[in-house]
Amino acid sequence: MQYRRFGKTNLHLSVFSLGTMRYLASFENAHQIIEQALALGINHLETARGYGKSEEYLGRALKAGLSIPRTKLYITTKISATADADTMRRYIDESLERLQLDYLDCLGVHGLNTWQHLEWVQAKNGCMKAVEEAVADGRVRHVGFSSHGSLELIQAAIKTNFFEFVNLHYYYFFQRHAPAIQLAAEKDMGIFIISPADKGGKLYTPPQTLKDLCHPYSPLELSYRFLLGDNRINTLSIGPANPDELIEPLQVADHDGELKSAEISAFQRLENHQKLALGTDKCSQCYACLPCPENINIPEVLRLRNLVVAYDMKDYGQYRYGMLENAGHWFPGMKSDRCTECGDCLPRCPEKLDIPELLEDTHQKLNGKAGRRLWG
The missing domain is CATH 3.20.20.100 (NADP-dependent oxidoreductase domain)
Structure with a gap:
């Protein structure tokens, strides 16, 4: 130690x-x-x-x-x-x-x-x-x-x-x-x-996808x-x-x-794979899309989508997505099905992502059982 x-x-x-x-x-x-x-x-x-x-x-x-x-x-x-x-x-x-x-x-x-x-x-x-x-x-x-x-x-x-x-x-x-x-x-x-x-x-x-990339x-x-x-x-x-x-x-x-050179190589492999898997749909987590009129936690939702699409981290994505609307100020924001397609976020996104479409896709991928904090 x-x-x-x-x-x-x-x-x-x-x-x-x-x-x-x-x-x-x-x-x-x-x-x-x-x-x-x-x-x-x-x-x-x-x-x-x-x-x-x-x-x-x-x-x-x-x-x-x-x-x-x-x-x-x-x-x-x-x-x-x-x-x-x-x-x-x-x-x-x-x-x-x-x-x-x-x-x-x-x-x-x-x-x-x-x-x-x-x-x-x-x-x-x-x-x-x-x-x-x-x-x-x-x-x-x-x-x-x-x-x-x-x-x-x-x-x-x-x-x-x-x-x-x-x-x-x-x-x-x-x-x-x-x-x-x-x-x-x-x-x-x-x-x-x-x-x-x-x-x-x-x-x-x-x-397994993540295990293979980290090997x-x-x-x-x-x-x-x-x-x-x-x-x-x-x-x-x-x-x-x-x-x-x-x-x-x-x-x-x-x-x-x-970090050793082999560890740095593994991180580079993860980054390269994410870029390839997500293409032009990758959210860079700049947070420029906020505030959302419906209080959707857009960056967090799209971060989870990044991880699911790139690394097949669906269990983690569902676990965290299920906390939205169920954990108060410990994990704030609404789920992405609240999107009204008002378009407020679109001109603020430097990557020109179709945010409403990605929000809908994330909800379909991750919506499931509601989560809660272990203690609350």
Whole structure:
């Protein structure tokens, strides 16, 4: 296992962090996963107030005693932004009680997804007043935020200078947030990548087309190497449902140097194949098509279409498309069958795509069972 400095926190975290959203089959399962993660070199455990019994199970495991002393572990929990300080005070106290801890190494303001959330953070008597009190009295040592919001919102949150780290969605198959990565690095913030295996493409179960294009690497391995080859990125979330799911990902935990020529060739192969498969229908993700009068998340819909057409990533496409209209501000926007063919987006598209036609095609390819957030 390699370790990296987590920005200005000066904590040295393992390049993989244990996410605890999926270990909830039982306390025994959670305990086994935690011990396996520690045995494999992970020293950062991340949970959240909203993850069911996750905090409680982690607290019980800490109380029962682990193979690594608390002083060599780093614990993060996340609490959603609140409109007032009193609510945040109560939430911090409740999380510490469930975790059976006197202090948190890191507290993340969770799901800073809307401009209203940012207003709460910046308000004089908003949630950050309570967070700052907890830092002052030693119950919280470092403060950051996570976001599923727009690039512009994320950049605005970084520029508040309230935060020492950020949890972001950023993957080979979703590079929209590259400017936020750069801005956070310039401010020496810790950079934590959220769910690169699942949200990054359902890469535990990739389609054969993608496996063939990535060979001799697995799509999961190549995705991790894309991130770990970037020394601005400090740690990646891994969220196993059982101890065995730690094994394959952590095979790359010691391979965190610059990309090798064979890895670069594999990425070039993926890019060339996408260009060939999509032809003139490729959406370059410039976001110029927005805003849409029907609030269709056009860039995200067309990103999913890119992946389905180029790499046969239909399972992933249906999974993410099904979240639209079902996950609120965690995954905003309407599905593409809402298109009225008003034509507003057409003159704004630099590639002159027939966006209404591509939206209809995507809906036909991906519409299925509605999705939802695991916790909401």
